[in-house]
Amino acid sequence: MTLPFTHVDWAAIAPLEVLAATGLLVLLLDLVLRPFAPRALSLGIAILGTIATAVMIGQQYGTNVAAFNGGYIVGNFSVLFGGVVLLGTLGALALMGRGGGDRESAGTIALLLWSACGALLLAGASTTMTVFLGIELLSLSLYCLCGLADRASAREAALKYLLLSSTASAVLLFGMALLFGASGSVSLAALATPAMVGNPLFWMGSGFFLVGIAFKLSLVPFHAWAPDVYEGAPLPITAFMTVVTKAATIAIFARFAYAALPSGASQMLLLPIWIVAGISMIVGNVGMLAQHDLKRLLGYSGIAQVGYILAALAGTTRLGLRYAFFYLAVYAVMNLGAFAVAAALSTGDAEEGAKLETYRGLGARRPLLAAAMTFFLLALAGLPPTAGFLGKILILAATAGSGYLWLAALLLVGTAISLYAYAKVIMAMYRPDHRVRTVELGTSAPLPWVSLALCLVATIAFTFYPLLPTGLFPLVK
Amino acid sequence: MLLALVLLPILAGSAMLLSRGEDRRVYRGIGVVVALATLAIAIAARSDDWSVPWLRAPFVANFHLGIGTLAFWLIALLALCTACAVLAVDSARPRALVGQLLLLEGTMLGLFISRDLLLFAFFYDLMLVPVFFVLLERGEHPRDAWRYIIYNFAGGLLLLFATAAFGVLHGTTDVIGTAGNAISGTWAPWIFWGFAIAFLVKTPAFPLHTWMPNTYASLPAPVAAVVGAVQSKAGLYGFFVIALALMPQEVARYSGTLIVLGSISLLYGAVAALVQTDAKRVVAYSSLSHLGLIVIAIATQQPLALAGAALYIIAHGLFTAALFIGLGYVEEREETRSLARLRGIGAKNPRLAGALTIAGLAMLGLPGLAGFVGELVIITGIVQSGNIAVAVVAVISVVLASAYVLRLFQGIVNGPVVHDLPVRRDLSWREGIAIAPLLLALLYLGVNPHAVLAGGAVAIPRAPLSSTSGVSTP
């Protein structure tokens, strides 16, 4: 028996193979060289492997290949979303280079890479089967990653994430089953037929499918896990989750919304998502108030930011997808930047950078880091000269342009609230009268600084050279 | 040149913030040189035009810079105010303050020379940041920083929304400096009010003003001078180059509402200023009153009123800056701003008292100073547009202005010397030079308003109300 797949198929997923192999290599080297190999070696190999993967993905730009019977489609869409996924992976790896405790082992690095593999798969997945495979690869690795720090909170995060996410996966899977029942095919493209409009199986299937997606995107009311898990997980893993999971899931959602829906039903069918996106913008931003943990705060922020991205997709216009991608990339950069600052501050055993306590009076003690943190927080709020500003205006243009004024209004309200919350952190850093708690700060490792600088440059550069992607379509074969 | 105009103060300010050291003379010197250099560049680059593409979708947007007529005067005002404010800085930590002042100048310069709506919105939000940080680090209460940023950012968001919608509907945002009824139809009111509310917050006008007294009172005097004098004009400038130039029909349609808001601001600010005990708050509320008059002038769209508004924008900037700087000197000497405690400066520090007097007189619209000409021309225009009742309200506010200015000024300057307080030195040369140019400019414009009026502040392109054509280039 020969495999039904050709070299074309394997070439299409070659980047994934490289990434997975890098993970294996890291593990093996660690096994062989454990007494000698410093963790820096594992980290270096992982970073190199990720960069190599990124290069390979980059070479796929402009091609359009459907591999594995249309299960995995290589195109600008997959390349760009894959790019964001790898960006997030690189960012997380860079954070692993922080000083102090909670050091990740080679196993963690390998798991992270494999998790990224799952995310990459999602960027190109165009059948329910590949979607499920990608999501599970991504999630299963993450369950482990969350719990790998030796803290009760990390274990709790892992358990909560595991239980809730598995439930959501099951719901998603059941939705896929119903969709399969509706169309008789695992292909997403098969759903985009007018016959589906009147098919109850299709509607119910889509409903369960979207619940799963909404859970992974941590939209309200499926968001409850996110703050807890983000707070409990180690810093790099949280950064990874806020960027990579969201990017991959947005990719799936976009492909589903743009390519898998019969044109007559798509707006009604997606309406609940727009509604929960709108609610998320408010709840996420409101939830940020009165937090004491940066990871938790950014977790809430992520809830709202995903809402913004979805707002750009509302109306499923082609332009909207471009802006959504742009904002996603910008969000990834500024979010990673904020995490990088936290990592640069985490020099002891207790992840000081994750505690807002550390930021009191930081403006006087670490002016550069405080300035950088301020910059990223203002970027998240959408103030110029950051790309967050441009991203917001593009989203507004898309949302208003497709007639979802109420969503635009919620976005404005949510953004105003978000500034309130971010400004509280900034205030803690700069108000002279805030007691400076003596959280001892050691010297930072170089990697977070590099990451921070790159994010900073990118956040500004995106403002002046907005990378609005072209050639995203078609999304399915 | 134009790019250098924006970047020079921003880079200089950033460099200052990153530098070390707290030598007042050095930072002040650099700051003044930079501010004056921007003025020189602005004069040299008055007819330049610089454009680089930015966005092509969802609408065309360019990094388009150019100096309009009103903008030129505002830039001159800004550079002058910044130079004076920098010179007036007497903080123990001058580095950050001067740096923030330069950043503020740079961002506002960017705003005034933007020829693109998106760029305008960009700088509109950006210029909040330096002020926010000054409020944070030196403000009297964290609440003031909150209020400032939340109010203004909310306004900025509406501007953002309006800009996005404008761009989508019109196809391009590269429109500042042109005129025409760019937007019509069901969207027009939404877009107009997006712009208008943003501008009214910034100006500020009733009922969006409550951030302002706290902000002005809380800011260090030099920054308050620049914010009160120039930043508050960003909204009015927006009214001129955006609302009036691009949506005159909407302005006409909602002129009633704007006039009512302006009139309420006018009286509200005046009576509130009458009973404040904090000297800076008196000036703050007076600003509400005076700028309300400009809002009315804009709403009437009467050429004479607009000419007066342009002049009054400059005049108000000059006397507000001079007053804030002067009150800053008073506060440095007496360590209080409470009118209940201040008195007798006139006997102790006659030069300071003289400076305060001239600034105060300009504020109350003394004939012969610039404020008077602006008021007179604006109200003449208002009468010409047929709003006699509004003109009556306006002149009542003039009388109230004399009452609160005298209360402020007499409270500080007059009265017996309090003998048990140490006699502080009078204005030094530096302090004098920091306030004198503003006063001289007030006198000059009062005697020769032609300089601004004939200089073409009125010549901002405006579309005829009946026209429904698209954007025309000047």
Place this chain on the structure above:
Amino acid sequence: MATSFAGVPIFYYEALASILFFIGLTGAIARRNPLVMLMSIELMFNAANLAFIVFARAWLNNAGQIFAFLVITVAAAEAAIALAIVVVVFRSAQQVDVDEVRVLHG
């Protein structure tokens, strides 16, 4: 699309799968023991599997069956990871009542 399978209408299979799914969902929500919750989740997975197989038969498309195999594999991996995590939690907390695991909140 076939309407019945082994003499039983497809709808009945769908109904059964749905019932299984909701039983699983209820279990996953209502139980306090993580092991039981995991079992409930497995039940939901299997409800989906049943649906896949039935629909594969109905559409005569064996992708559904392949999907079911895939799900079984994934479920196995998931169970392994889940048990590991539960054990880790148990080792440190000495109990496995999920209601007692609430360091993280707010």
Place this chain on the structure above:
Amino acid sequence: MANPEHVMGVVGSYPLLVALWLLPLFGAILCWAFGPQLKRAAGWAATLIAFVAFGLTIASWGAGTQSLNGALGADQPLVSWMPGFHLGLLLDPLSLLWACIITGVGALIHLYSIGYMEGDSAFARFFAYMNFFLFAMLTLVLSDNFVGLLVGWGLVGLASYFLIGFWFYKPSAVAAARKAFVINVAGDVGIMFAIFLIVQKTGSISFGNAFAAADTYGPTLLLAICISLFIGAAAKSAQVPLHTWLPDAMEGPTPVSALIHAATMVTAGVYLIARCAPLWSHDGNAQLLVGTIGGVTALVGAILGMVQWDIKRILAYSTMSQIGYMIMGVGVGAYEAGVAHFFTHAFFKAQLFLGSGLIIHALANEQDVRRMGGLRKRLPFAFIAMLVGVLAICGIPGLSGSFSKDAVIQGALEHGHPWLYAVGIVTAGMTAYYMFRMLFVTFFGKYRGEVDPSELGIRHPEFAGTATHLADDGHEHHHAPAWLMNVPVAILIVPSIFAGWLLYGGANSPWHRFFDPQFGVGHFVGVPISEFTTTLVTLACVVVGILIAYLRYGTKAAREGAIERLRRESVGMSPILANAFYFDVALDALFVKTSEGLGRLVSRVLDPHVVDGAVRESTIVTQWSGALVRSFQTGLVRAYAVFLAVGIACFAAFYAFHGVH
């Protein structure tokens, strides 16, 4: 702006005129900037400048009276103020007269001030203000347009403000200055409003264009313009009910009272109405209104003048009353008479004030006549000066006051206002009463300076006048040579007596020949009462007034029992008169209290609790919802699962509903 330009004077270049106008400004800057260096020389420099300005005024006489093709006087264009609006100077007979008084009387008062202000710590500043006042007043009267007039109008108000509050360490002076300024701004605003109306109608600010279009305004607009202008005039010229600042303004140094609050500035309203004669002549209603208010002011001023104890306040109310006459004159259309009364009043009232200044100076700032008495022997020169002034103001025939006052009274009748005629005559009698009352109480009897104030009925000696202890710069201890103060007074005696003779000769008098080109030859209604009769009736009233004053204060018995009498009068004064008809209280309640109440409402209630309240509430709601979101986040996995289930249920319901449909 399309209208042809109507220029009032002969357009040309008049360097003398410009020099005359700018010289005092230069003097003001000089004294202000170099005061500490100049010291006493500042006073001399300022005085010299005032005299030179007077000389230049006289030198410009020919230019001011020239006449060419219907244009009268000299017009010097200055600058274009705004596109279409031009500023310039105009010197015609009317402004020439005012300029002469401003610079001439002004120069004498400057000279007097050198002596009076000797030793004051802010000597140079005083002269800077005085010169600045001259400049402002000249701007007012020399402008050929309403804006220039308004500029001058505002600037004289400012100068007045500075000089009233010159001793700014006295709270009462500061309050008086503020009151004067605010009321005057209310007047400025009136003129502003008139400008708006005129510009709206004619598109021009020049007098020429405004007057040329006088018959095109229509009755409503014309009345509105006249009323607006009159609000300005009333505030500046202390007409009822805007007069309350004038008595308080006596807080300023006495030379200031003489120059600003008697001779020149307060008569600006008269100038304004005379200047706008073409407008008034077109509007009978405005004439009636202004004439009536002038008459009422004359009466009210006289009544209040009868019950004052502060020598300067007596003179202040008398000024108010006399300006009432002037306003009545120009108001009803008797421009030449009204202006003539300004002319004579400037001399005798300046002289009265300067005379009172001699007393105040000699008595170490005592102003309360109850604490004077018997000064005739101690200050003989002051007595003579005051006596001449009193006789002149009372209208004793032959002295200047009688000519002009009778002209005004007769003018009221000739223009058809018999009631005003009656008021004028009655007021003349009252004037005689209170002036002689002052004279008797001050100069006759025994000196009461050593008497305990309470015995004189003075309840709050510190409020009675400029109390000595407040003037802590101690300027009264330095005494300049007496001639410095006496010479100007002596010089003023001459015109006080003789200036009125310019009106002698009916229609052929020099006065009429001078002003006829300006105001035209009046055409009067025929009146049954001749000018001579009027003079006699007035004189009778005056004599009655003097007689009553003599009986009450001048007889031997009255002089003996002066202390007891003064105490009784002081204590028993009716509250209506003591409170000056409650004008102050009413204005205070109507405007000051109201605005302050509104201000408190706004800044204590509306701003923090209503306008800002909405914002604060939403902040609170936001924070509260933050807490709410947090409270849902219990940390219980099963609770999270319940959210999940609820979400699933909602989604399932939605999709089931739409799937079935």
